């Protein structure tokens with residue numbers, strides 16, 4: 001089935017340019033072009049779309065108002081902003097309602113790539129309520145204690161960017177948010193950054209304040225069991241980074257391994273946040289099959305799939321998505337060389353044998369296939385429990 005994409009811009013020339021440059025996608029996408037927010041709203045009432053790409057400043061209904069309606073009424077639609085206005089105020093307005101932010105002018109390849117990365121939605125058999133819940137989520141809620149530490153530091157007379165960066169890097173929600181923003185073309189940085197600390201340093205104090213402290217979509221409330229999930233994520237990210245270093249991966253892959261480890265179980269957080277009683281049912285089930293099978297029976301999708309889905313919608317890099325999507329069964333990824341995925345898988349197995357809310361079992365055939373099975377002992381020896389556990 002072809003994907004249905006709605007493009008909205010008040011400038012006819014921009015729409016014509018998009019129509020021309022996206023001609024090669026005609027067989028894959030059904031494309032609709034609207035010249036105002038009102039016209040787009042009428043299209044949205046008449047037909048189903050998978051993705052909306054809209055300008056921000058338009059006379060009448062502007063991009064923020066349009067996306068606010070889409071988020072409320074059809075949260076399953078992926079919302080992308082394509083704007084010529086990249087001032088801080090515009091960015092802040094868009095972050096609460098859009099999944100991704102692109103700056104004009106954008107080339108066709110970048111736009112096609114951004115839309116394609118969100119393509120996991122319709123391939124998943126997840127129940128519609130799960131896809132809607134994931135699509136409606138602008139960010140993962142920060143851990144209250146870490147959010148408090150960041151807010152206190154940012155509110156002090158002389159806030160230290162390095163200190164803020166170190167705290168943000170320990171929190172899955174805040175880390176995902178800063179990495180998402182720094183990689184969006186809004187900031188015109190063409191390098192891929194997956195280190196949350198580096199992202200905070202690049203964004204600067206003012207933007208971080210706007211993103212984290214004044215964002216009403218990041219309520220610092222967390223679902224039950226989140227403390228242990230957070231600790232397991234932090235320990236997994238930290239160990240995955242150590243394993244990547246031990247194996248001599250480059251800085252980018254080491255950063256990818258940490259971020260993917262920190263976020264690897266974020267699908268469970270989404271389940272706990274939106275469907276707590278269903279997650280209780282998964283946990284109560286006698287483990288005759290695997291955790292993932294129980295999740296698929298109840299949600300239509302497992303937590304690695306739901307986690308990768310939301311991170312893809314947010315536009316995070318594909319290496320991170322892959323490591324999250326296959327952290328339980330890396331052999332299913334089709335990859336045959338060692339990289340962040342194997343590091344995250346092994347770290348998750350080592351950490352979850354000590355604590356956490358579900359086990360990851362070592363995929364021995366995969367470790368053999370990437371030629372690292374005999375390294376497992378060294379990786380286990382590199383594990384240090386997070387200080388919160390030992391304190």
Ligand SMILES: [Fe+2]
Pocket residue numbers: 264265303304327328358360
């Ligand atoms: Fe998991």
